[in-house]
Amino acid sequence: MKNWMRLCAVAFLLCTVVGLSAATWTVNASGKVKKLAPVLASAQAGDTVRVLAGTYAEGTLTIDRPLTLIGIGRPVIDGAGGDGNVLTITASDVTVQGFMITGTKVSNMNDNAGIEVEKADNVKLTDNVMEHCFFAFHFANSRNPTVIGNTVNGDPEQSETSRANGIHLWHCSGATIEDNEVQNHRDGIYFEFVTDSHVRRNKSLNNSRYGLHFMFSHRDTYSDNLFQDNGAGVAVMFSKNVDMSRNRFIRNRGASSYGILLKEINDVKIDSNIFIDNTTALLVDGCNRGEIRGNIFQGNGWALRLFANATECHFTANSFTGNTFDMSTNGNPVFNSFSGNYWDRYQGYDLDHNGVGDVPFRPLSLFAMVNERMPYAVVLSRSLLTQLLDQAERLVPSMTPEGLEDDKPLMKSPHVTRNL
Amino acid sequence: MSRVTFENVGKKYGKLWALREFSARFEPGETVSVIGPNGSGKTTMIKCLLGLVRSSTGTITVNGEHVGPDPEYRHHVGHMPQISRFPNELKIGQLIDLMDDIRGSNKGRSEGALVKELGVVDMMDKRLGTLSGGQRQKVSAVHAFRYSPSVLVLDEPTAGLDPLSSQIVLQAVRNIKREGCTVLITSHLMEEVEALADRVAYLQDGTLRFLLPPEDLLAVTGEKRLSKAIPAMLTTKTAAHVESL
Amino acid sequence: MWKVYKYTLIDLARNKFVLGWTLLLLAISLGLFQLEDQPVKAMLSLSQVLLALVPLVASVFTIVYLYDAMEFTELLAVQPLRRSKILGGQMAALGTALVLGALVGTGIPLMLFLPGGASLTLILACVMLTLVFVAIGSLIAIKNREKARGVGLGLVVWFLFVLVYDAVLLWVMFAFSDYPIEPWIVPLAALDPIDLGRIMVLLKVDLAAMMGYSGAVYEKFFGNVRGILVALLALGAWVALPSAFAFRAFRRKDL
Numbered sequence: 075m076k077n078w079m080r081l082c083a084v085a086f087l088l089c090t091v092v093g094l095s096a097a098t099w100t101v102n103a104s105g106k107v108k109k110l111a112p113v114l115a116s117a118q119a120g121d122t123v124r125v126l127a128g129t130y131a132e133g134t135l136t137i138d139r140p141l142t143l144i145g146i147g148r149p150v151i152d153g154a155g156g157d158g159n160v161l162t163i164t165a166s167d168v169t170v171q172g173f174m175i176t177g178t179k180v181s182n183m184n185d186n187a188g189i190e191v192e193k194a195d196n197v198k199l200t201d202n203v204m205e206h207c208f209f210a211f212h213f214a215n216s217r218n219p220t221v222i223g224n225t226v227n228g229d230p231e232q233s234e235t236s237r238a239n240g241i242h243l244w245h246c247s248g249a250t251i252e253d254n255e256v257q258n259h260r261d262g263i264y265f266e267f268v269t270d271s272h273v274r275r276n277k278s279l280n281n282s283r284y285g286l287h288f289m290f291s292h293r294d295t296y297s298d299n300l301f302q303d304n305g306a307g308v309a310v311m312f313s314k315n316v317d318m319s320r321n322r323f324i325r326n327r328g329a330s331s332y333g334i335l336l337k338e339i340n341d342v343k344i345d346s347n348i349f350i351d352n353t354t355a356l357l358v359d360g361c362n363r364g365e366i367r368g369n370i371f372q373g374n375g376w377a378l379r380l381f382a383n384a385t386e387c388h389f390t391a392n393s394f395t396g397n398t399f400d401m402s403t404n405g406n407p408v409f410n411s412f413s414g415n416y417w418d419r420y421q422g423y424d425l426d427h428n429g430v431g432d433v434p435f436r437p438l439s440l441f442a443m444v445n446e447r448m449p450y451a452v453v454l455s456r457s458l459l460t461q462l463l464d465q466a467e468r469l470v471p472s473m474t475p476e477g478l479e480d481d482k483p484l485m486k487s488p489h490v491t492r493n494l
Numbered sequence: 495m496s497r498v499t500f501e502n503v504g505k506k507y508g509k510l511w512a513l514r515e516f517s518a519r520f521e522p523g524e525t526v527s528v529i530g531p532n533g534s535g536k537t538t539m540i541k542c543l544l545g546l547v548r549s550s551t552g553t554i555t556v557n558g559e560h561v562g563p564d565p566e567y568r569h570h571v572g573h574m575p576q577i578s579r580f581p582n583e584l585k586i587g588q589l590i591d592l593m594d595d596i597r598g599s600n601k602g603r604s605e606g607a608l609v610k611e612l613g614v615v616d617m618m619d620k621r622l623g624t625l626s627g628g629q630r631q632k633v634s635a636v637h638a639f640r641y642s643p644s645v646l647v648l649d650e651p652t653a654g655l656d657p658l659s660s661q662i663v664l665q666a667v668r669n670i671k672r673e674g675c676t677v678l679i680t681s682h683l684m685e686e687v688e689a690l691a692d693r694v695a696y697l698q699d700g701t702l703r704f705l706l707p708p709e710d711l712l713a714v715t716g717e718k719r720l721s722k723a724i725p726a727m728l729t730t731k732t733a734a735h736v737e738s739l
Numbered sequence: 740m741w742k743v744y745k746y747t748l749i750d751l752a753r754n755k756f757v758l759g760w761t762l763l764l765l766a767i768s769l770g771l772f773q774l775e776d777q778p779v780k781a782m783l784s785l786s787q788v789l790l791a792l793v794p795l796v797a798s799v800f801t802i803v804y805l806y807d808a809m810e811f812t813e814l815l816a817v818q819p820l821r822r823s824k825i826l827g828g829q830m831a832a833l834g835t836a837l838v839l840g841a842l843v844g845t846g847i848p849l850m851l852f853l854p855g856g857a858s859l860t861l862i863l864a865c866v867m868l869t870l871v872f873v874a875i876g877s878l879i880a881i882k883n884r885e886k887a888r889g890v891g892l893g894l895v896v897w898f899l900f901v902l903v904y905d906a907v908l909l910w911v912m913f914a915f916s917d918y919p920i921e922p923w924i925v926p927l928a929a930l931d932p933i934d935l936g937r938i939m940v941l942l943k944v945d946l947a948a949m950m951g952y953s954g955a956v957y958e959k960f961f962g963n964v965r966g967i968l969v970a971l972l973a974l975g976a977w978v979a980l981p982s983a984f985a986f987r988a989f990r991r992k993d994l
Contacts, residue, residue, distance in 0.1 A: 327950040353951040373779070375948025396779045398948035418780055448912050450924040452948055456783070457937055458791055459905040507993075544817045547993040563990070568819040579810040581750035592746040596818045637814070 097121045103128025103149070110135060110151070117141055119165075125149045125173070136162045137170075145172030148203065153177035158186035160207070166195040176205040180236045187212035187242070191219060199224060209238040210259065218248040228258035234282045234305075239264040243271075251276060261287040262304065269293050276300070284309050285326070296321060307332040307352060310339055319345040326352045333374070336361045349374055355397075358384045364410075367391045370489050375452075376402055378437075385409040389480075393487040394418060394437070398455055401437040402446050403475075412437065412480035416487040421468075424485045435483040438474045440467035497522045497676040498543065498645055503552035505538050512538040513700045516552070522644070525667065525677040526705075527687040529724070530697035536680055539697065540647055543678070544573055556645055569597065572643030576650045576680075578634045582623025586614060586633055589622060590640075597641045607639040607670075608632075611662050627654045635663050639670065646670060648679045652686065664690065684721040696724065703728065743815060743828025744835075751804075751836035760796055760837070764789075764844025778853040779944075786861050786940050789845060791901050793865050794872045794933055798893045801833050801876030806886040813994050826877065826989045830982065834873045841865045860943040860967060864936035867974040871932045872897075874981040881988045904931045929970075932977040939970045 099117055101107050103126065110130045113123055119139045127147030134156030137143070151173055153160030158179035161170065168191075175188040187209035191197050195217040204210035206229040213219050226240040240256035242264045243249055249271035255278075256262040262278030265271070265288035273296045278285035285301035286308045288294070295317040301308050307326030310316060316339060323333035333355040336342060342361060346368040349355035355374040358364065364387035371377035377397040380387065382405030389411070394400045395418040414430070419439075422431035441460040445451045454460050467473060496519040505513040513535040520526055528536045541547035543554055545561055545568060554561040557570055580589055587603050594600065604615045612632040617625075625633070631654045638646060648667070652660035667690060671677055681687055687694060688708060695705045704711075704727060708720055717723035751757055768785055775781035805812075808829065815825045845865060849858035876893055883889040908927060912920070928934040941949055 325947075327947050329951055331950070351947050353947045373944070373947065375945065375951045395777060396783070396944075398945040418777065444909075448916055449951065450921050451909065451912055452945075452951065453924055453928050453934070453938060453941070454905055454909060455941060455945060455948065456787060457905050457934070458787070458902050459909065461787065462902075541994070546813060546816055548991065563821075565819045565821055568817060571817065573817045575810070575813065577810065578814065579807075580814070581747065581808065581811055583750045583753035584746060588746060588749060592742060593818070595742045596815075596820055 098124060100124045100126065101130075102126040103130060114141070131155070131177070133157070134159050134162060136164065137168050138164045140165050140167035142169040143171065143173070144169075145174075145202075148172060148174050150174045150176065153179075153188075158184050158208075159190045160187070161189045163189065163191045163194050163197055166197065168194060169198040169200070170202060171198070171200045172202065174203040174205055176207065178206075178208040180208050180232075185209055185212050185238065185242070187238075190214075191216050196220075198222075203227070204240075208236075209242050210240045210256070211242060212239075213243045213246050213249075215245045216243075217246065218250075219243065219246055220250045221252070221254060222250065223253045224255075226254060226256040226259065226262075228256075228260075228281070230258045230280070232258075234260065237282055239287075240278070240281065243268045247271065250274075255279070256281065258282075261285075262301070264288070265291040265294070267291065271295075272297075274298055277302075279303055281305065286310075288313060292316075295319070300324070301326065301333075304331075306330060307335065307354075309335040309337065310342075311335075311337040312339075314340045316342040317345075318343065318347060320347060322348045322350070323352055323355065324348075324350045327375075328353055332357045335359070336364070339364070344369060348372075349377070354379050357381075358387060360384065361387055364388065368488070369393075370395075371400075372396050375399065376442075379403065380407045380410060381405070382407050387411075388413070390414050391484075391488050392416070393489045395487065398452070399439065399442045399445065401439075402442040403438060403478075404446060406475040406478070408475065408477055412478075414482045414484060415480050416484040416489075417480065418487075420483045420485075422483065429485050431483040431485055434479040434481045436468065436471065436474055436479045438478050439464045440473050443473060496520060497524075497557060498678075499553075499555045500539075500543075501553045503539070503542055503549045503554055505535075505542060505547060506550045511700050513542070513549075513697075516697075516702055518695065518702065518705055520645075520676045520678065522674045522676055523671055524692045525671050525679060525690050526693045526695055527691035528678055528680045528695045528697065529682075529687065530703075533699075534697040535700040536695075536697050537649075538700075540649065540678065540680070543645075544568075544571065544647060569641070570644040572638040572641060572646045574631075574634045574638035574646075574648045574651050576653065578630050580622035580625075580630070580633070582621065584622050585619050586622060586625075587618035589633065590618075590636070593637055593640070599641060606636070608636050608662065608666055609640075611666075612636065612659055628656060628659070631655050632659060635666075639666055642673075642675075643670075644675055646675050646677045648677065650680055650682070652681070652683065684719070684724075688720045694720070694724075696727070698728070740824040740827045740831070743820070743825055744831045745828075747808075747829050747832035748835055751832055754804075754836070756800060757836050757840055760800070761840040761844045764841060765848065768845045768848035772848060772852040779857070782849065782853050782857060782861065783944065785845065785849070786864075786937075786944075789841075789861065789865050790868070790933055790937050790940070793841065793868045794900065795894075795897045797837050797869045797872035798876035798879070798897055799890060800837065801830075801873045802880045802889045802893045803886070804833060805829065805877060805880035806889060809994075816994055822990045822992075823986050826881075826986060830873055830877050830985070833877075834870050837869045837873060838866050841869055857940070857943045861940050863967075863971070864939045864974075867971065867978070868932060868936045871974060871977040871981070874978050874985060878981045878985040878988065881985050881992060900931050900933045905934065908934075929973045932974060935970050935974050935977070939967055939974075942966045942970070 099113050101110050111132045122142045125145050127149050129150040131152040154177040160175050178186045188204045188207035189211050191213045193215045198220040200222045202224045204226040210226040237260040239261040240259035245267045247269045251273045254276045257279045259281050261284045262281040263286045268291040271294045275298045277300045279302050282305045284306050285304035289311045292314040297319045299321045302324040304326050331353045333349040333352040335357045338360040340362045342364045344366045348370045351373050353375040355371050355377045357379045359381045361384045367390045369392045371394045373396040376399045377394050378401045380403050384407050387410040393416045417435050420435045422433040440463050498520040500516050500518045503516040530536045542549045556567045559567040590603050609615050614636050693707050696703045711723045715723040715726040771781040771785050846862045879892050880889050
């Protein structure tokens with residue numbers, strides 16, 4: 075009896091707590107509660123709002139308290155006629171999941187976004203479809219944002235000047251950006267002053283400028299992402315402690331397009347990435363302490379452009395195959411090292427059969443140097459003339475900087491050969 | 495109407511006139527021997543007629559048709575060159591097929607003049623690259639006579655042929671001449687010339703020195719043999735006499 | 740024309756040199772693909788060999804063959820045939836035989852070991868270069884009476900196109916590097932058929948690098964198939980022009 079009483083009390087307490095702190099609202103475009111805005115205004119902190127399929131065009135919606143919004147059957151929130159944003163989140167601990175969001179206003183003045191998050195921590199945006207937004211997600215001054223599994227489609231018809239970034243973070247920390255697919259924006263993923271964050275398994279494709287662009291963003295990791303067909307590839311600038319692993323950088327082509335552009339970076343690790351068919355796979359312009367290992371550089375125009383202002387960048391266990399130029403430089407990047415890479419141009423021998431060539435390899439060809447001065451000389455590549463020049467230089471090195479060599483060139487690629 | 499006419503035909507190679515102001519008429523059923531030393535212009539004259547060489551001056555007609563870019567007149571012309579080489583890997587039969595094809599003839603390979611007589615019929619599957627000089631001459635002879643030409647040009651036809659084959663070819667010349675064909679023949683063999691020629695054309699330094707029947711040559715010079723009469727003709731005295739004829 | 744073509748082709752079909760050329764190409768192609776563990780690398784090495792060898796063999800063989808066929812050509816010329824049909828048949832047959840040799844000798848191995856656009860482009864470049872140098876060889880053979888002189892001239896022309904022209908082009912780039920010569924480089928390269936063939940292959944295998952330069956000038960040109968089409972067209976002009984000169988010369992030639 076006593077026990078039964080106690081059980082009742084606990085059950086009652088539970089019910090009240092749940093009932094008080096977490097009511098569940100349901101909005102249905104073709105039901106009783108048709109509008110979203112009134113519900114967002116009346117819901118209590120911690121409530122859940124279920125939104126059924128349908129279109130909710132109520133101008134700009136604001137979430138100013140911790141709510142969980144769950145779209146069921148992918149309801150559409152259309153911000154047309156609002157202040158430019160579709161959804162503005164100003165409270166922490168908000169979750170938005172399962173919507174299609176569209177109807178931002180293109181603007182030169184305001185950073186209008188599909189979902190704008192301002193000074194709100196722990197916001198979770200998952201499984202949304204962002205259709206033809208100016209900015210899709212725009213975070214500012216927020217901690218621990220989570221952006222997972224969203225599909226972000228910019229408008230492919232828009233010109234570069236009327237595009238903005240897909241996933242845009244400014245002054246944030248502890249962000250988790252995972253499994254998103256971003257296309258046809260200006261920059262796919264943009265970080266400025268973003269620290270201690272992870273970017274994993276995203277696909278950033280066909281963006282008119284950078285697939286990934288970050289500046290002043292320290293202690294971040296980028297892994298298993300795919301960056302393909304972006305106008306300028308990936309640019310990493312003015313940052314420290316950057317870790318990029320197992321990403322794929324594919325077909326980023328153009329005069330100033332890079333698999334990765336490293337500019338003024340300290341302590342970077344670039345490990346086991348794949349670079350295919352980029353105009354320049356890796357441009358290192360001002361970089362201290364780089365560990366570049368185990369990457370595959372295949373079929374790029376320039377696999378590596380190492381500027382003279384780079385120091386202590388160490389290249390090991392990378393594979394260089396089928397590149398028009400394995401390397402070029404603007405001077406003499408002497409404070410860097412190459413050791414134990416595989417170069418398909420290597421013509422040396424391995425008498426002791428230890429898998430390491432017995433004579434060093436010089437990755438910088440004479441023709442690459444000529445080309446550095448006159449980019450249009452590229453039309454002469456693979457001609458008999460340039461072959462002869464390069465062979466002559468290889469036999470009697472006189473023009474290429476001394477000491478720029480791989481002292482332990484591998485006889486076989488450390489990577490499993492596969493059809494890439 | 496004359497079968498072949500040359501009017502003032504000249505040919506200049508560079509600065510050198512290989513043939514100049516050559517005028518002559520050749521009649522149906524007539525055999526003319528064209529003789530002269532090397533470089534006398536007889537090859538040039540023949541090549542002009544055949545269309546191998548474009549004359550620098552003058553006109554040539556065959557059966558009234560102008561010798562020019564239009565190749566139709568050559569339907570009536572047969573030619574047996576002095577030296578012939580053929581594509582090595584073709585068979586004799588295939589070459590005959592090709593020629594029949596070009597000429598629009600549909601007689602069988604083994605039909606037609608000289609094919610059987612010269613034994614070419616038994617060599618149809620031989621590759622042209624494996625033939626001896628004499629065998630090649632036989633093939634040439636077959637081509638020359640095959641399409642019943644009304645003008646036949648023979649360049650040293652018996653050189654390289656065995657005596658029997660020579661006789662066969664010469665007999666063929668007599669036969670075709672009887673059918674009204676005009677035959678131009680170059681030869682170094684005076685017996686051949688004497689036996690065949692209705693007229694003898696002598697060229698020297700690109701100029702026609704005389705074009706006369708053998709009988710006239712003998713009569714004018716008082717010689718008994720053509721081989722004597724021709725050198726005698728070339729002395730200035732007799733030449734002047736001919737001019738006045 | 741097709742009569743001459745047909746029988747010249749029958750002759751060429753059993754020509755030992757054509758057969759040897761096909762086998763040589765086959766040996767080089769198969770050898771490279773066996774030697775290299777990466778087919779792309781083998782294809783790149785092969786392209787370098789082919790771009791030099793195909794023009795050499797096509798022009799020298801054409802020259803030698805036409806000289807050796809001189810008496811046969813005369814035999815044909817006294818038939819009721821237009822001169823243009825004789826030369827047309829012979830050139831077409833030479834082109835066909837050498838193209839077939841290239842297709843069997845390199846086309847089959849390429850499509851076997853590395854099927855795809857790059858291989859196709861290389862094959863196409865080889866075919867076009869064969870035709871270009873058959874045309875150039877024909878012109879040389881017709882213009883020169885002496886065989887040794889003709890062959891020598893063929894070698895000189897080949898050397899000019901395969902190496903000297905590029906050296907001059909590189910010199911021009913250096914000498915005028917202070918001037919805006921960028922837009923002129925590709926048209927200048929197009930004046931050399933071997934360069935054209937090479938650029939065709941570059942557009943397929945080194946497009947990434949080409950885009951680096953072209954970004955400014957030739958983006959539209961290089962960015963798609965159009966670049967290859969334009970190169971093909973220019974190579975077509977390289978077939979047509981020497982052919983036209985060859986026909987003109989042959990029509991007037993004293994055999």
